[in-house]
Amino acid sequence: MSSDFFADDELSQLREHGIVLFAERVIFDARPPIPFEQIATVQALCAGPIPPELVALWQQTAGGRIDYDLHLRMNGNEEAVSWSELFWNGSDGYHDLQGWIDHERQVAEEAAKAGDQAWDGKLTALPFGGFEYSDRIYAVVEPGADYGHILAWKQGLPEAWAHALHEDGLTTVGHDLYAAFAMLHLDEDPLEPAGDYFTGQALLEYLDERHEAHGLSLELMDKLVAFYRRATVDWKTPLADGTLGQDGPLSRIALRHAVATDDAALVERLAAAGVALDGPLQGSAIATDLALSHGAHAAAAALVRAGAPVAPDALDYIDSAVSPELVTLLLDHGAQPSATAIAECVACGAPAAARLIAAAYGQAHDDLPAAFESVRNGMLAELETSLAEVRTGKVSHYLGAHGLAERVDHLQSFAL
Missing domain, CATH: 1.25.40 (Serine Threonine Protein Phosphatase 5, Tetratricopeptide repeat)
Structure with a gap:
């Protein structure tokens, strides 16, 4: 547990440097928690309750960046899913939470019209993370057997992209947010990478900048890296x-x-x-x-x-x-x-x-x-x-x- 790894004052220092620990994983460039009224606004758009694990995450950080590997089977392919962002309100780009919610509502409304069906305006799956427009992570907010499941969606690419996913893919990451976070891992030790570009590079660069420009201590930085590396798989x-x-x-x-x-x-x-x-x-x-x-x-x-x-x-x-x-x-x-x-x-x-x-x-x-x-x-x-x-x-x-x-x-x- 992260609470056993870090003292309370260390967790507070990390928070000051935009670092939050959730479900044994590191979130960096983390935003402040989502205000209650914003959570209520999102809740009003959902077909069922927002899963409590997602609310718990939002109560720690409204969004941020994560840097782990995630491989999932989609349409028969072994796909690397880019889950590098947690969406947040106020972003003017691909990371905007309300923007993605509005997008999903528009798509759902258009699909209902195309099928000559009525739509009640409620989302059954809530987008809250992913990467730009190509990869998205959803929480199922519709009551039923799949409630609380975390889903990954990936955009299909043209046939010219050899060995890529050529049709949009959707699959389950975990039965809840904690299980989904447990799927995030490091294929390689970021301190001993196999190539010039590697998972962990973004976090290490962020930590270097926080140390050099904002005073994050080397001792705490090294301790965080040691915690982060615990997600490295051992084959x-x-x-x-x-x-x-x-x-x-x-x-x-x-x-x-x-x-x-x-x-x-x-x-x-x-x-x-x-x-x-x-x-x-x-x-x-x-x-x-x-x-x-x-x-x-x-x-x-x-x-x-x-x-x-x-x-x-x-x-x-x-x-x-x-x-x-x-x-x-x-x-x-x-x-x-x-x-x-x-x-x-x-x-x-x-x-x-x-x-x-x-x-x-x-x-x-x-x-x-x-x-x-x-x-x-x-x-x-x-x-x-x-x-x-x-x-x-x-x-x-x-x-x-x-x-x-x-x-x-x-x-x-x-x-x-």
Whole structure:
């Protein structure tokens, strides 16, 4: 319990720095509590009582930021849900509580009209958190079996977004707010991150600013970080004792870590421990998809050798120079050659791999030159447009101007 971890005066000091602890999780940039009259205004719009756990949260803070991982199964995908904000009245952006309530009321009214039904103006699900317009968290306020449940909604993205959720998704996070907060965890220790961008980064930066500009003591800051890190999952202990394969969610976290660190030896250990290597690992991407898209080629090869399935279009999502040896391995285990895969390898600076895929494609198709030229021209147009936009300084791209220019050059100079 947080009350056992911090003394009352420490909790008061944290509150002064915009930090509130609720259900063993850290809320930062926290707002003052919601006044009673505002809670009453929200209550008047609901089909049933606001769950007492949400009222308890609002009595501590009207809103703020949280920085944890949350993975949920949606529409068959393994989705990372962004629950980074608690909405609050007075925000003029995506975090405005009343704004989201008004949005939900408008949507409900339009749905009732479309179905030629009457609507009583009452919300059955109350939005209170999420991330911008793409992810939202609701509390069920309609009396019945699901009352008090916390739901997560995620917006579907266009088909062009590979492995993303392509239809809006909705699923249960927990049977109440405390259970939902217990689902928030840290996949990686924020003090030993696997990459440059990691969960916990926002909180650590906030704490640094509070220390440097507002006098938060190092001792209390370190104590809060220690408390925060207690949410880090431990998959190493069950891996060591041979039980990891029995825990699906924990196994997937371990497998994502192996991919993120491109650790072939860890992949082998996970496979030997009975960790499932099939099924969605991130979005609809299976383990080999994820490894290839992240440039984790050693992990990808280890996955294939350990029996992980290879999607027919696996080679279409290469985003870094891949070796001919890995391409051969993938082709031998189910990957299908395509004009897109050839162009991707060319763009990424892997001409030998591109020619190997082209040879395999040519054995089954008689349109290789035309198919490749069509894909190359489309890819060049997209890259050149992105490069022009990046050079204006008004937009950014993960490849940067140099990386985009390099891919353009690769495509322009390649000949089959």
